[in-house]
Amino acid sequence: MSDAALDLLRRIFGHPGFRGEQAQIVEHVTGGGDALVLMPTGGGKSLCYQLPALLRTGCGLVVSPLIALMQNQVEALRQLGVRAAFLNSTLDAAGAAEVERQLLAGELDLLYVAPERLLTARFLSLLDRAHAGAGIALFAIDEAHCVSQWGHDFRPEYRQLTVLHERWPDIPRIALTATADAPTRREIAERLALEDAQQFVSSFDRPNIRYRVVHKDGGSRQLQDFLARHRGESGIVYAFSRKRVDSTAEQLQAAGFDALPYHAGMDAAARAANQRRFLQEDGVVMVATIAFGMGIDKPDVRFVAHIDLPKSIEGYYQETGRAGRDGEPAEAWLSYGLGDVVNLRQLINQGEAGEERKQLELRKLDALLGYCESTQCRRQALLGWFGEPHAGACGNCDNCLEPPQSWDGTQAARKALSCVYRTGQRFGAGHLIDVLRGVATDKVRQYGHDGLSTWAIGNDLDERQWRGVFRQLVAGGLLEADVERHGALRLTAISAPVLRGERELRFRNEQPRPPRGRKTRTG
Ligand code: ADP
Ligand code: ZN
Numbered sequence: 001m002s003d004a005a006l007d008l009l010r011r012i013f014g015h016p017g018f019r020g021e022q023a024q025i026v027e028h029v030t031g032g033g034d035a036l037v038l039m040p041t042g043g044g045k046s047l048c049y050q051l052p053a054l055l056r057t058g059c060g061l062v063v064s065p066l067i068a069l070m071q072n073q074v075e076a077l078r079q080l081g082v083r084a085a086f087l088n089s090t091l092d093a094a095g096a097a098e099v100e101r102q103l104l105a106g107e108l109d110l111l112y113v114a115p116e117r118l119l120t121a122r123f124l125s126l127l128d129r130a131h132a133g134a135g136i137a138l139f140a141i142d143e144a145h146c147v148s149q150w151g152h153d154f155r156p157e158y159r160q161l162t163v164l165h166e167r168w169p170d171i172p173r174i175a176l177t178a179t180a181d182a183p184t185r186r187e188i189a190e191r192l193a194l195e196d197a198q199q200f201v202s203s204f205d206r207p208n209i210r211y212r213v214v215h216k217d218g219g220s221r222q223l224q225d226f227l228a229r230h231r232g233e234s235g236i237v238y239a240f241s242r243k244r245v246d247s248t249a250e251q252l253q254a255a256g257f258d259a260l261p262y263h264a265g266m267d268a269a270a271r272a273a274n275q276r277r278f279l280q281e282d283g284v285v286m287v288a289t290i291a292f293g294m295g296i297d298k299p300d301v302r303f304v305a306h307i308d309l310p311k312s313i314e315g316y317y318q319e320t321g322r323a324g325r326d327g328e329p330a331e332a333w334l335s336y337g338l339g340d341v342v343n344l345r346q347l348i349n350q351g352e353a354g355e356e357r358k359q360l361e362l363r364k365l366d367a368l369l370g371y372c373e374s375t376q377c378r379r380q381a382l383l384g385w386f387g388e389p390h391a392g393a394c395g396n397c398d399n400c401l402e403p404p405q406s407w408d409g410t411q412a413a414r415k416a417l418s419c420v421y422r423t424g425q426r427f428g429a430g431h432l433i434d435v436l437r438g439v440a441t442d443k444v445r446q447y448g449h450d451g452l453s454t455w456a457i458g459n460d461l462d463e464r465q466w467r468g469v470f471r472q473l474v475a476g477g478l479l480e481a482d483v484e485r486h487g488a489l490r491l492t493a494i495s496a497p498v499l500r501g502e503r504e505l506r507f508r509n510e511q512p513r514p515p516r517g518r519k520t521r522t523g
Pocket of ligand 1: 015016017018019022039040041042043044045046047297
């Protein structure tokens with residue numbers, strides 16, 4: 001059996017051997033077993049259902065939520081001589097009818113279907129006929145985390161996919177995902193009735209990716225310095241909003257980089273043209289929102305830079321996973337500042353989501369902030385989030401390469417919190433720092449803050465160090481941004497012990513100021 005699989009792997013796909021757990025997964029599913037597969041992006045999930053579909057009698061059905069991804073896969077399979085097709089809303093009635101005919105006639109090895117189409121009564125009865133006739137080799141449920149209500153890609157139709165098991169219990173099912181921490185994994189198994197399926201959990205480590213987190217130091221200079229180290233290489237710069245994408249792409253173009261924008265607000269043709277250039281040419285920097293990237297298989301992406309804070313560690317890991325698929329060194333670079341935290345908190349709080357969901361999103365954001373401020377090995381922290389133990393000291397992240405110094409921030413934190421309190425919990429970090437450092441701005445005078453007990457008690461630290469203190473206080477949940485008053489900081493339930501000097505705090509030292517550093521207020 002394994003010989004047949006290896007033979008197909010070489011003959012059709014042109015790969016000399018299996019990677020990771022592919023061989024075991026293929027064997028298990030080909031033998032009729034159910035499987036839940038967790039593999040990082042680029043790990044080679046597709047083969048885990050494509051080969052069993054070819055080895056078993058009948059057509060393999062692949063549920064996929066992404067139309068673009070479906071089409072790419074089918075295209076690639078056809079070029080290899082595999083009889084593949086897809087059914088989704090892009091086909092007209094005649095096209096769909098032809099695919100259905102092929103399915104019933106046993107002329108297909110693999111059929112990709114959007115979940116909403118699969119679940120129609122009409123399609124289910126078509127499957128009955130296929131099952132009774134040419135046969136159904138397996139059901140593959142791709143991007144299985146879409147079943148999780150708490151994930152970022154929730155698709156309600158995924159919940160109904162248990163119908164496959166109920167109607168055709170003898171057909172093996174394989175669910176695959178690249179994003180699943182332990183709770184999500186349990187949820188997938190439960191929601192898809194895969195509790196008894198064998199789980200194949202690959203290591204999510206991407207040893208060739210170097211992780212770095214820097215604090216925003218104002219303007220576009222910092223990004224350009226980073227990109228200058230990657231001149232001529234292909235990479236992705238992720239930004240928070242369409243506006244940021246456009247302005248950043250323009251700045252980079254003006255600075256001589258081959259940068260292109262990509263976001264959902266652009267017209268489809270321009271977007272497709274930019275994507276094509278990125279895929280086909282070398283050295284294009286794609287500046288994009290997270291609308292870009294799913295299903296993009298470009299092996300030599302040398303860096304992924306986030307110039308704004310992503311929403312969660314899962315999202316971050318998936319986005320950075322697009323770097324270095326070829327196994328060569330690549331860099332994941334994240335710059336963030338207090339402003340990001342304020343923006344994201346605000347966005348979550350003002351969103352339409354219910355209270356429970358908001359709380360969850362806020363917790364995810366906090367976990368990401370914890371990651372950013374951590375002095376621990378980044379790889380250990382990331383993998384730990386996915387429940388994978390790692391010994392640390394990876395030697396390929398900023399914290400391992402340049403171990404951060406930390407300092408006793410207990411007094412500084414007390415001063416900062418007390419300044420927040422004395423000024424009425426109504427001001428942002430910039431003004432608070434002016435008060436602490438005794439900078440007599442108009443605003444300070446207007447509010448009479450030069451008469452407060454916290455006036456000028458923080459001259460021992462410079463502005464940059466104070467920025468770090470406030471950022472880390474927010475990251476640690478000791479201060480929170482007031483949604484109603486843009487960015488105003490206020491105390492939280494856990495601030496009191498610090499304010500009273502009962503809790504000691506350590507902060508990481510601020511990174512050295514880069515040579516060209518300017519005094520700015522980016523936060
Ligand atoms: P995923 O879906 O897990 O992100 P893919 O199935 O798209 O990953 O595979 C990622 C890349 O790895 C593809 O370019 C694929 O051709 C390649 N690949 C997969 N399995 C193997 C293998 N056994 N040997 C060599 N290359 C492989
Ligand atoms: Zn490390």
